Amino acid sequence: MVIVITDGESPNDMNDFIGSANAIKAKGTRIIVIGAGADLAAGAAALPMVSGPVHDSVTIAADDYFMSGWSDVNTLLTDLATNVCPAVSNQFVDISYIDDDANEAVVGTLPSMSGLSGDPIGFTEAAARAGVPAGYSFVGLDSANPANYDDDYDALQHILIHVNHALTTTSLTVTRTIHYVGAGALTPADVVQNQEWTVTTDQVTHTTVYTTAQGYADVKTPVLTGFSADVATVPSVDIPAPTSVKPVDTEVIVTYTPLPKAPEVQTGGSARH
Numbered sequence: 001m002v003i004v005i006t007d008g009e010s011p012n013d014m015n016d017f018i019g020s021a022n023a024i025k026a027k028g029t030r031i032i033v034i035g036a037g038a039d040l041a042a043g044a045a046a047l048p049m050v051s052g053p054v055h056d057s058v059t060i061a062a063d064d065y066f067m068s069g070w071s072d073v074n075t076l077l078t079d080l081a082t083n084v085c086p087a088v089s090n091q092f093v094d095i096s097y098i099d100d101d102a103n104e105a106v107v108g109t110l111p112s113m114s115g116l117s118g119d120p121i122g123f124t125e126a127a128a129r130a131g132v133p134a135g136y137s138f139v140g141l142d143s144a145n146p147a148n149y150d151d152d153y154d155a156l157q158h159i160l161i162h163v164n165h166a167l168t169t170t171s172l173t174v175t176r177t178i179h180y181v182g183a184g185a186l187t188p189a190d191v192v193q194n195q196e197w198t199v200t201t202d203q204v205t206h207t208t209v210y211t212t213a214q215g216y217a218d219v220k221t222p223v224l225t226g227f228s229a230d231v232a233t234v235p236s237v238d239i240p241a242p243t244s245v246k247p248v249d250t251e252v253i254v255t256y257t258p259l260p261k262a263p264e265v266q267t268g269g270s271a272r273h
Contacts, residue, residue: 002029003077090114091149093121093157097132100139100164101204107163108133117151121159128161135203136163166203171196174247176216178234182256188222197247211242227256 097108110131113121123145129138142160150157178191197212216237221229231254240247 091117091151091153091157093123093146093149093159095123095159095161097136097161097163098142099136099204100162104162107136113159115149117149119149121146121149121157123159132161132163135166137166138162139164165205168201168203170199170201172199172210172247173197175249176237177249177251178219178254179251180222180254180256183224183227186224186227187256188224191219193217193219195247207244208246209242209244210247212247213239215239221254224256226259228259230255230257 092112092114094112095110096106097110098104099107108131110127113123115121125141128141132138139162142162145159146157174195174197176193176195178193180188180190193216195212195214195216197210199208199210201208218236219234221232221234223229231252234252234254
């Protein structure tokens with residue numbers, strides 16, 4: 001938009017300007033002319049030819065030329081600025097982290113960004129990764145995030161960043177010890193069975209889950225001459241389901257008991273005990 005203020009004093013100068021004005025309007029630029037002063041009458045007829053593209057004498061938003069005294073020019077310019085010239089203001093975009101493990105609940109924000117309508121927002125994945133809240137892992141930017149600032153000043157734009165719960169993984173070894181007793185020097189050595197567990201801790205909820213792919217195999221009790229065992233076979237244990245209870249070492253005791261001795265029998269005499 002071009003605003004021209006003239007007193008119309010020189011018809012020759014005005015005629016020269018008409019040609020320049022036409023070149024400006026040919027490029028799509030609107031020209032608003034304000035004619036002011038006592039000598040305007042001489043060049044007033046040229047105002048419609050300089051201004052354009054339209055003049056309907058209805059509203060200031062549509063009129064393209066005005067005739068006024070110098071004292072009214074300030075008022076006209078103020079009206080033009082407030083009613084014709086487009087307002088230049090920033091659009092705002094808020095930025096939120098949403099938790100994919102909690103139905104996309106908002107779990108964090110970054111400072112809003114602002115810019116002119118049509119300009120690129122310019123938010124980057126690097127900026128998203130840098131601001132991930134503690135306990136979370138970056139998943140990705142939402143596919144519907146806007147690339148440019150829009151022209152809807154009544155609605156806030158949104159950038160969404162998907163995150164999920166960060167998990168830490170460690171290992172835990174637990175044992176089942178089969179301990180034999182009761183056979184003195186003949187007592188077998190202990191049998192130790194290992195079970196490896198994966199320990200996974202959620203860094204947001206701080207809950208821990210223990211999982212394993214191992215059970216315990218059955219173990220046959222060694223047979224000892226002169227002794228009986230209270231357990232012939234220590235049974236197997238199936239692979240347990242994941243649990244939030246920490247696994248612990250266990251012990252199974254197998255007890256040997258001496259067998260009763262048969263009475264000694266002597267030929268030709270009485271039995272001795």
